[in-house]
Amino acid sequence: MLGKQIKVGNVILDNNVIIAPMAGVSDISFRSMLIDFKPGLMVSEMISDKGILYKNERTLEMCKTLEHEHPISLQLFGRDLETMIPAAKFLDKETDCDIIDINMGCPVAKVVSTNGGSSLLKEPEHAYELVKAIVEAVDKPVTVKMRVGWDSTSINAVEFAKLMEKSGAKMIAIHGRTRSQKYKGDIYYDVIRDVKNAVSIPVLGNGDITDIASARHMMETTGVDGVMIGRAILNNPWLIEEVKADFFEKEYAMTMTNEDRFKWLRSRFIKMIEITEESHAVKKMRGFSTWFIAGLPDSKALKSRFIRMNSVAEFDRIVEEYLEERNV
Ligand SMILES: Cc1cc2nc3c(=O)[nH]c(=O)nc-3n(C[C@H](O)[C@H](O)[C@H](O)COP(=O)(O)O)c2cc1C
Numbered sequence: 001m002l003g004k005q006i007k008v009g010n011v012i013l014d015n016n017v018i019i020a021p022m023a024g025v026s027d028i029s030f031r032s033m034l035i036d037f038k039p040g041l042m043v044s045e046m047i048s049d050k051g052i053l054y055k056n057e058r059t060l061e062m063c064k065t066l067e068h069e070h071p072i073s074l075q076l077f078g079r080d081l082e083t084m085i086p087a088a089k090f091l092d093k094e095t096d097c098d099i100i101d102i103n104m105g106c107p108v109a110k111v112v113s114t115n116g117g118s119s120l121l122k123e124p125e126h127a128y129e130l131v132k133a134i135v136e137a138v139d140k141p142v143t144v145k146m147r148v149g150w151d152s153t154s155i156n157a158v159e160f161a162k163l164m165e166k167s168g169a170k171m172i173a174i175h176g177r178t179r180s181q182k183y184k185g186d187i188y189y190d191v192i193r194d195v196k197n198a199v200s201i202p203v204l205g206n207g208d209i210t211d212i213a214s215a216r217h218m219m220e221t222t223g224v225d226g227v228m229i230g231r232a233i234l235n236n237p238w239l240i241e242e243v244k245a246d247f248f249e250k251e252y253a254m255t256m257t258n259e260d261r262f263k264w265l266r267s268r269f270i271k272m273i274e275i276t277e278e279s280h281a282v283k284k285m286r287g288f289s290t291w292f293i294a295g296l297p298d299s300k301a302l303k304s305r306f307i308r309m310n311s312v313a314e315f316d317r318i319v320e321e322y323l324e325e326r327n328v
C-alpha cells in the first residue's frame with residue numbers, strides 16, 4: 001500500500017497527500033476550500049521574513065490559520081539569520097501553525113535577487129547554518145522545500161538534503177526540477193530517488209502530479225514517503241481524495257457532473273465570505289473560478305465573465321446561463 005502516515009518531528013500527518021505552497025493562491029480562503037478533502041498537510045504561500053518583522057499588514061494576514069485546517073505549515077522565505085530567526089520565532093510563538101517550512105525552491109527573480117528561495121541552493125553551507133539556527137530557536141518542527149539544484153550543471157540535491165537533515169530539518173519536499181527549468185521540463189525522478197535514499201527524514205516528491213498515474217509514478221520510481229501536489233489542485237481539488245483512495249486502496253468513484261462541480265464551488269464561495277470580507281472573497285473567487293473551469297467547453301468565454309463578476313448572485317447567473325447553453 002502506498003498510503004501511510006508521516007511523522008514530522010512531533011507532528012503526525014494522517015496521510016501522505018500534501019498540498020504545495022503557492023504564492024498568491026494558498027491563503028486561508030484557498031485552504032478553506034480544501035479542508036474537507038483532508039489532505040495530510042497544507043502549506044501556506046511563502047511569507048516574507050522582513051514582512052513579519054516590519055509588521056506588514058498583508059504579511060501578518062498570511063500568518064493566520066483556520067481552526068479546522070491542522071496540521072498546517074507556514075512557509076517562510078528570506079536569507080539572513082538576523083531576520084529569519086525572529087520571523088521563525090514569531091511563527092513559532094505567535095501563530096497556530098504546526099510546522100515551519102523554509103523556502104529554498106522559489107525561482108522568481110524578485111526572491112532570487114535577494115538571495116532567498118532557490119538561490120540558497122547555491123550556498124549550501126549558509127543554508128545549513130540558517131536552518132540549524134532556526135531549528136535551535138523554535139519548538140515547532142522545521143522543514144525545507146527545495147529543488148534538485150540551480151541548473152543542469154549544478155545538481156546538488158543529495159548533498160544539500162543531507163545538510164538539511166544534519167541541520168535538524170524534519171522533512172524535505174523536493175520539486176524535481178532545477179531553478180532554471182522554473183515550472184516546465186522533465187522531472188529528475190532519479191535525483192528525487194537519490195535524495196530519498198540519502199536521508200532518514202521523510203521526503204515528499206513534487207512536480208507534475210496531475211492524476212493517480214502520475215502520483216503512483218512518483219511514489220514507485222523514487223520511493224518517496226508522500227506526494228506534494230500544486231497546480232493540478234486548482235482545476236481538480238477532488239484529486240486529493242482520488243489519490244488518497246488509491247494510495248490507501250479504497251474505492252472511489254468520481255461521479256461529479258459539471259453542475260455538481262459548480263455547486264461545490266459556490267458552497268466554497270459562501271464559506272469564504274464567512275471567513276473573509278465579501279470583496280476579498282469575490283476577488284479570490286474570480287481567480288479560483290477561472291482555474292477551476294480550465295478544460296471545460298467554451299472556458300474562454302466563461303473565464304472572461306468570471307473575471308468581471310462582483311457577487312455571488314452574478315456567479316449564479318453566469319453558471320446558470322453557461323449550463324443552460326450547454327444543455328441546448
Ligand atoms: C502560482 C504558483 C505559486 C507558487 N508559490 C510557491 C511558494 O510560495 N513557495 C514554494 O515553495 N513553491 C511555490 N510554488 C511551487 C509549487 O509549490 C510546486 O513546487 C510547483 O508548482 C510544482 O508542483 P506542481 O507541478 O504540482 O504544480 C508555486 C507554484 C505556482 C504555480
